[in-house]
Amino acid sequence: MAFINVQNASFRYDGKEVVRDLQFAVERGDYLCVVGENGSGKSTLVKGLLGLKAPSSGSISFEEGLRAREIGYLPQQKDSQRDFPASVQEVVLSGTLNSLGLRPFYTKKQREIAQAQLICVGLTELKNASFRDLSGGQQQRALLARALAATQKLIILDEPISGLDPLATAEMYRLIQHVNRDHGVTVIMVSHDPHAAAHEAKHILHLDNKQLFFGSAADYRKSEIGKRFLGGEAK
Numbered sequence: 001m002a003f004i005n006v007q008n009a010s011f012r013y014d015g016k017e018v019v020r021d022l023q024f025a026v027e028r029g030d031y032l033c034v035v036g037e038n039g040s041g042k043s044t045l046v047k048g049l050l051g052l053k054a055p056s057s058g059s060i061s062f063e064e065g066l067r068a069r070e071i072g073y074l075p076q077q078k079d080s081q082r083d084f085p086a087s088v089q090e091v092v093l094s095g096t097l098n099s100l101g102l103r104p105f106y107t108k109k110q111r112e113i114a115q116a117q118l119i120c121v122g123l124t125e126l127k128n129a130s131f132r133d134l135s136g137g138q139q140q141r142a143l144l145a146r147a148l149a150a151t152q153k154l155i156i157l158d159e160p161i162s163g164l165d166p167l168a169t170a171e172m173y174r175l176i177q178h179v180n181r182d183h184g185v186t187v188i189m190v191s192h193d194p195h196a197a198a199h200e201a202k203h204i205l206h207l208d209n210k211q212l213f214f215g216s217a218a219d220y221r222k223s224e225i226g227k228r229f230l231g232g233e234a235k
Contacts, residue, residue: 001063003028003154003186004049009058011044017209019044022058024205024214031180031187033197033217035229036207042190045207046158049188069098072147072155076162077139082132088142089127092117095149110149117145120183121175137168144175148185155179157189161196173200194229 002025010020019041047053204220
C-alpha cells in the first residue's frame with residue numbers, strides 16, 4: 001500500500017466544486033511538489049491531507065501506522081505571524097506538543113528532539129534569540145525545525161520559500177533535500193516556483209481545479225503541460 005493514496009477525491013466549498021478527480025499516490029520517502037496557479041486547489045488539497053477538510057467524494061487514505069498528529073506542517077507565513085514573541089527554541093519545541101499528552105511540561109526526550117532539529121537546520125547558536133528578531137530565511141528554518149520536531153515520517157510545506165531572498169531560498173531547498181534524502185522524511189511541498197520544483201522534487205502534481213499531471217519530475221519537464229508552465233524548458 002502507498003504511504004498516501006488519493007482516490008478520485010473532489011472538494012467543495014459552499015456547494016461549489018473547487019478541485020476534482022484527484023488520483024495519485026505518495027510513496028514513503030517521496031518528495032512531491034504540488035504546482036499550479038493561484039486558486040487551482042493547492043491549499044484545499046493541503047487541508048484534505050491534514051484532515052482539516054474531508055473530500056466531498058472519493059477518499060484520502062494513509063498507510064497503517066501514520067496518524068494525523070505525526071504529520072509536520074509548515075504553513076504559509078503571514079506578516080503578523082513573523083512577529084511571534086517567543087525564543088527560537090520555544091518555537092521548535094512547540095512542534096512536539098502533539099506528543100505532550102496531559103503532561104504540563106516538556107520531557108527530556110522532547111527537548112532532545114528539538115535540539116536535534118535545531119542542529120539539523122543550523123540554528124543552535126540562535127536558540128535563545130527571539131523569533132521575531134530573525135531574518136526571513138532564519139524564521140523559515142526555525143519553522144522547518146518545528147515541523148520536523150513533530151515527525152520523522154511526513155512533512156507538508158506550504159510555500160516555504162515565499163518572500164525569501166535567493167541565498168535563503170537556496171538554503172531552504174538544500175535543507176529540504178537533506179531531510180528527504182538523508183533522513184528519509186517524506187516531503188509534500190506546495191510551490192509557486194515551478195522551475196525549482198521540477199528540479200528539486202521526485203514527483204510533480206500539477207493542479208488547475210483538476211489534476212493536469214502527476215508523474216516523475218523528469219516526465220513533467222518533457223510533458224506538454226510542463227513545457228508550457230516552464231516556458232518551454234524540457235531538460
